[in-house]
Amino acid sequence: MSNGNTFKQQIFTQFARVGKALSNSNRLELLEFLAQGERCVESLARVACLPVANVSQHLQQLRQAGLVVSRKEGLKVYYQLSGDDVACLFKTLCQVAEQHLADVNQLVSNHLFTKDRLEPVPREELFNRVRDGQVVAIDVRPTLEYAAGHVLGAVNIPLDELEQHLEGFDPKQEIIAYCRGPYCVLAFDAVVKLRQKGLKARRLEDGYPEWKLAALPVEES
Amino acid sequence: MSNGNTFKQQIFTQFARVGKALSNSNRLELLEFLAQGERCVESLARVACLPVANVSQHLQQLRQAGLVVSRKEGLKVYYQLSGDDVACLFKTLCQVAEQHLADVNQLVSNHLFTKDRLEPVPREELFNRVRDGQVVAIDVRPTLEYAAGHVLGAVNIPLDELEQHLEGFDPKQEIIAYCRGPYCVLAFDAVVKLRQKGLKARRLEDGYPEWKLAALPVEES
DNA sequence: CTATTATTCAATTAATCACTTGATTAGCAG
């Protein structure tokens, strides 16, 4: 029957279902996208550069593990995380990996810290300074993700469109960029571009999912 | 070379290493034992009812995922969690599973809540009332685990030895039992036995690992 | 109705994983 005969075996087999869902790199990437907000299968497949059928299968595995839920609207099926606790689990997993795996540190050092070795802005600081109009917060994620939910007061300038907006910034005002999370390159690339133009730019610590998890004010559609 | 060519693929492949470590029920059980404190391979194999070679392999996988560290002392190799964040990750995983998997709820209902449907005692309450001498806290885990670390002020009465101590309790004083965690049967079985003897007994919420994680006072060897 | 789009299903392949078994290594005692 269901794996194992003792209660203990059975319950750990259940816990392992969640672990299994977290054991594939493509599924973890899908989870990060879903942490930004609800998305349909085809949209996820496009942004993750994976075949639709493959994404569909991964999403079903995530659903069977209880990590995502779906709803159908017309032709499309929209998936989202089944709760904040799932975003928290994902975050904790990444933190443990960064803490204890040398390879993660090396990757982060080589690919991210080479772009920006400045301390990121704490969430509370951004919250206070945006409220007081001292800084401008920019959300450099794609418009779809911004639309699904973003930091209250942030303006959306997807990284690909940043070039066109460079002239519009006041050189005296500090710009704080954020994206999908601490391992997303978008905000790193954004501050590099902004600084090349002589603008004052820093990154927010982490990204939108962590902001939302911290119960800071957001705008959702 | 190392899985994938883009930074994103590489970093998620690293995160998946941690997920993979959490994807096997026997490894999760080993993690729960290790959350009680340091243990050697043979001792883990005995308590988990698994072949030593199998346990050794699982522990090496956990180590490669950064979740445990080991030290050698004489003939024995002692393993322990590599940090509190690992215990936190394990706890979060179990909570997500309980929150979103119906099978977990059913297992808990059938095997645990049938023994004790009373609300468990919050940690802070136990802390205050033990300090004031209003209750007696008993640790019903095996002596080995108690020795590795326990709630400050708790006395060790392994479940198998509880029978012999039943006469020693003051019927007026409430007894609060704890064990390895919220999915461990030991404390449930203990309160059942105590109540059958007419004693006032309740469970602590969760177990020793969560107490320690909450930075409440512990005694360690 | 037919065509189109989004998603899922089903079958296949290659790769990985879990567990068992027996051999091997490392440390220690006599």
Place this chain on the structure above:
DNA sequence: CTGCTAATCAAGTGATTAATTGAATAATAG
């Protein structure tokens, strides 16, 4: 040295998994 114990290693198995492919289904538009 020999014998003993704890742990690891190495090989082999059967099972599970990931990704690909092409077909099937469902909802909608014309």
